[in-house]
Amino acid sequence: MQIDVITLFPEVVLAPLRESMMGRAQQTGALHLHAHDMREHGLGKYRQVDDMPYGGGPGMVLRPEPVAASIQKVKREKSRVIYMTPQGKRFSQQDAVRLSSEEHLVLLCGHYEGVDQRIVDHMVDEELSIGDYVLTNGAIAAVVVIDAIVRLLPGVLGDEQSAVQESFGASGILDHPHYTRPPVWEGQAVPEVLVSGNHARIDAWRREQALERTRRNRPDLLS
Numbered sequence: 001m002q003i004d005v006i007t008l009f010p011e012v013v014l015a016p017l018r019e020s021m022m023g024r025a026q027q028t029g030a031l032h033l034h035a036h037d038m039r040e041h042g043l044g045k046y047r048q049v050d051d052m053p054y055g056g057g058p059g060m061v062l063r064p065e066p067v068a069a070s071i072q073k074v075k076r077e078k079s080r081v082i083y084m085t086p087q088g089k090r091f092s093q094q095d096a097v098r099l100s101s102e103e104h105l106v107l108l109c110g111h112y113e114g115v116d117q118r119i120v121d122h123m124v125d126e127e128l129s130i131g132d133y134v135l136t137n138g139a140i141a142a143v144v145v146i147d148a149i150v151r152l153l154p155g156v157l158g159d160e161q162s163a164v165q166e167s168f169g170a171s172g173i174l175d176h177p178h179y180t181r182p183p184v185w186e187g188q189a190v191p192e193v194l195v196s197g198n199h200a201r202i203d204a205w206r207r208e209q210a211l212e213r214t215r216r217n218r219p220d221l222l223s
Contacts, residue, residue, distance in 0.1 A: 001102065001153060002032040004074040005142050006067070007109035008049065010035035012139040013146075022147060025156045033146070034074070038062075041069035050112055059113035067119050071106060079104045081125045084138035084145070085114055088127030093168035095128065096148040107145065109138030173214040173221055176206040 005013045013035040017023070025031040039047045043065060050060040071081060080102050089095075099105060108115065108124065120127065130141045151157055167175040179190040193205045214221050 001030070001100070001105070001150065003034070003105045003107065003146055003150075005033070005035045005107045005109065005139070005146075006038055006070045006074070007035060007137070007139040007142070008038060008111050009109075009137060009139045010037050012137070013109075013143055016143050017146060021151060021156055025150050025153065028155065030153050030156050031150050036070055036074065038066050038070040041066040041073075053113060057113075061113050062111060062115040062119075064116040064119050067108065067115050068123060071108065071119075071123050074106055076104055078102075079106050081106045081108060081123060082145075083108045083110065083115070083120055083124045083127045084129070084141045085110045085127050086129050086132075086134050087114070088129040090132070091128045091130050091145055091148070093148070096145075096152060099145075100149050100152040105149075107138075107142045109142050111137045171210065173210050174218055176210040176213070 007013060014033070017026075017033060022031070026033055038049055042049045043063070048063070049066045050062050053059070053061045075081065080099070082099075082105060084107060108119075128141075128145060130144050135141055167173075169175075179194060183190050183195065191205070193201050196202070211222075
């Protein structure tokens, strides 16, 4: 998969994605990641990319010319252009699964008060938000979306079943609790069922625990 990110802060995108699984995904060729500074297409001597909003109000708005030029530079026939914005649809695991089948993603990162609406109307395929809060810039949100998508690509995770059994996976609910060695830690023992060797009991226990965790923390997933 190829992902091109258009932002004012390329290193905010690239630095965290050099590590761990995302770094290995780029080394193996599963992910081809590029971050593009939209100031390369800025206007005038000072590479201006923003201006005051029509109608007044606080903040600045990203101008359409540098944003459009940045998108046109990387967009291909099968590209999907996604605008990271608090006004977008809330990103979910289902979106990660859907987008993991795309050949090429272009992530446009908002900043200030966002981008000129004409860009959204004519050059963006969908708008995504990672939650009901506002960040200083969309590059941080783009990193979250990239990580969620890329880990689903074949060969990125060490065990392909990890993406199936985890929270928001095939079951649609939260994951069950996990335990490892030592069997007793600070007086707290691993649940007996997990060391019983009875896989039917273990599966039933895990399902029950997953449902209880979901009822407690995310009841909306059961509705």
